[in-house]
Amino acid sequence: MVQDTEQQAPSVTPSTPARVLLPTLLPAVAVGVLSSLLLVGVEAAAEQLQDVLWETVPDALGIGRYSVAWMFAVLVATGVAVGLVVWKVPGHAGPDPATTGLDAPVLPPVVLPGLLLATALMLAGGPSLGPENPIIAANVGLAVWLGGRAVPRAPGRIWPALAEAGTIGALFGTPVAAALVISEVLSRQETRGLLWDNLFAPLTAATAGSLTATLIDRPSFDLDLPFGRPGWSDLLAAVVVAAAGALLGMCAVRALPYVHRVFRRLRHPMLILPAGGAVLGCLAALGGHLTLFKGLDELAELAHDPDGWSAGEFAVMTVVKLAALLVAASCGFRGGRIFPAVFAGTALGLCAHALVSGVHPSVGVSAGVLGMLLAITRQGWISLFVAAVLIDSPGILALLCVASLPAWLLVTGRPQMQLRPDGTPVR
Numbered sequence: 001m002v003q004d005t006e007q008q009a010p011s012v013t014p015s016t017p018a019r020v021l022l023p024t025l026l027p028a029v030a031v032g033v034l035s036s037l038l039l040v041g042v043e044a045a046a047e048q049l050q051d052v053l054w055e056t057v058p059d060a061l062g063i064g065r066y067s068v069a070w071m072f073a074v075l076v077a078t079g080v081a082v083g084l085v086v087w088k089v090p091g092h093a094g095p096d097p098a099t100t101g102l103d104a105p106v107l108p109p110v111v112l113p114g115l116l117l118a119t120a121l122m123l124a125g126g127p128s129l130g131p132e133n134p135i136i137a138a139n140v141g142l143a144v145w146l147g148g149r150a151v152p153r154a155p156g157r158i159w160p161a162l163a164e165a166g167t168i169g170a171l172f173g174t175p176v177a178a179a180l181v182i183s184e185v186l187s188r189q190e191t192r193g194l195l196w197d198n199l200f201a202p203l204t205a206a207t208a209g210s211l212t213a214t215l216i217d218r219p220s221f222d223l224d225l226p227f228g229r230p231g232w233s234d235l236l237a238a239v240v241v242a243a244a245g246a247l248l249g250m251c252a253v254r255a256l257p258y259v260h261r262v263f264r265r266l267r268h269p270m271l272i273l274p275a276g277g278a279v280l281g282c283l284a285a286l287g288g289h290l291t292l293f294k295g296l297d298e299l300a301e302l303a304h305d306p307d308g309w310s311a312g313e314f315a316v317m318t319v320v321k322l323a324a325l326l327v328a329a330s331c332g333f334r335g336g337r338i339f340p341a342v343f344a345g346t347a348l349g350l351c352a353h354a355l356v357s358g359v360h361p362s363v364g365v366s367a368g369v370l371g372m373l374l375a376i377t378r379q380g381w382i383s384l385f386v387a388a389v390l391i392d393s394p395g396i397l398a399l400l401c402v403a404s405l406p407a408w409l410l411v412t413g414r415p416q417m418q419l420r421p422d423g424t425p426v427r
Helices: 018-061 068-088 109-125 132-150 158-172 175-187 195-216 232-264 269-287 296-304 311-331 338-355 361-377 380-390 394-411
Strands: none
Touching: 018 068, 018 109, 018 132, 018 158, 018 195, 068 109, 068 269, 109 132, 132 158, 158 175, 158 195, 158 380, 175 195, 175 380, 232 269, 232 311, 232 338, 232 361, 232 394, 269 311, 296 338, 311 338, 338 361, 338 380, 361 380, 361 394, 380 394
8 A cells, every 4th residue: 555645854954064164263263362352452441541530630639539529520521521532533433322232233444443432431431331332343343344354255244243252252251151142143033054053153253252351351250159059038039139120120221212312302412421421420429439330340349248238228329320321321321231230230139138138148149130131131141141150159040040030021022221223112
C-alpha cells in the first residue's frame, strides 16, 4: 500500500561556516578596542575637568566644594557651556537626546566632535546622566565611517552592531552585558542563522572592549554587600521593592513628554540648557551632592554604609535623583539614563531597608535597581544583569528572576522613556 503523504523532516536552522565567521574577528577586535579607548578617554578627560570644577577652583576661592551656591553656579555654567556647543559647534551635538536610546542612529562625522565635547562637559559638570547613549552614538558613527573605508565590501549593518557591543562591553567591564543586549535586539529583528553565529562578531567586539577597559580603567560594579542563602521573606521583599521601583520609574517616564515640552518652549539652546542647569541646581540643594553626576561612585558611597542615612533621607535622594534624571534628559544634556537610574534604585532599596529592618540591604538594592531599570530602559536582560552584578551572590539571581515578572507586567505596553521627534512617547 502506497502512502499518500510522506513524513517531512523537521526544519533545521542552517549554521554559518567557520570560514565566513573568521574574517570578522579582526574588524570586531579593532572596533571593540577603539570603542573602549574612546569611552575611557572621554571619561578620563571629564574626570580631570571635574576635579578642577569641584575641588581646585572652590578650594582656591575658599568656597565649600558642595555648598548650595557652588553647586548651583557650576550646574548653570555647565548648562551655558553645553548650550554653546549645541548652538555653535557644527552638527549641534547630535539629535535631541530625549529621542535617542542605546540603539544609536548613524551620525555623520561632523557631528561627533561636538557630541563628545558636550558629553565630557556634562559628565564633569554634575547633571544626572551617564555616558552610554552619546558614546555609543559616537562609536557607531566612527565605526561606520572608518569601517566603510577600510573594508568597503563588508555589510554596512555590521559596523553599528560591533560598535554598540564594544561600547557596552567597555561600560560594564564584561561582554556578558553586550551579549544580552544584542540578543534582545536580534529577537526583535528578522535574522537568519543560529543565535551564536549572529552573536559571534559582536561578542568578539564586546570582549575586546571589556578587556581594554579592564586593563586601563578596571571598572567594578560590586557594591560589597554580602548576601547568603535567600529565604521566603527575601522573596517577598524583592517582589515588593521591584514593583515599587517600577512604579516610581514609570512616574518619571510619564512625566517626560510634559517636562520636555516645557523646556522646548524656550526654543533656543542658550535658554533651554541654562534653565535646565538652574533646575538641577535647585534639586542638588534638596538632595545633596550625592545626587550629582552619573551616580556610580556615589552609589558605592551609599552602599558602604547602608545604615548611615535615615529612611527619609534615602527617600529624598531617590526622588531627587529621579527628578534630576528627568530634567537632564528633557532639557538637552547629552547623556544616558542607565547609571542615574541605578543610583535611584539603590537609594530606594536602602530606603526599604531603613523602613523595614527585615529587608536585607542586598535584596533591597538589587530589587530596587531591577524595577527602576525595567521602567526606564524597558530592557529585561540588561535590567537583570545590572541588578545581579551589583551583588556578587548567586542566591540573589533567583530572587530577581521572580521579582522581574510582576515588575514587568507593570511596565510592559506602556510608554517608554524616549520620545519621537514630534515629542510623543515611544511605546
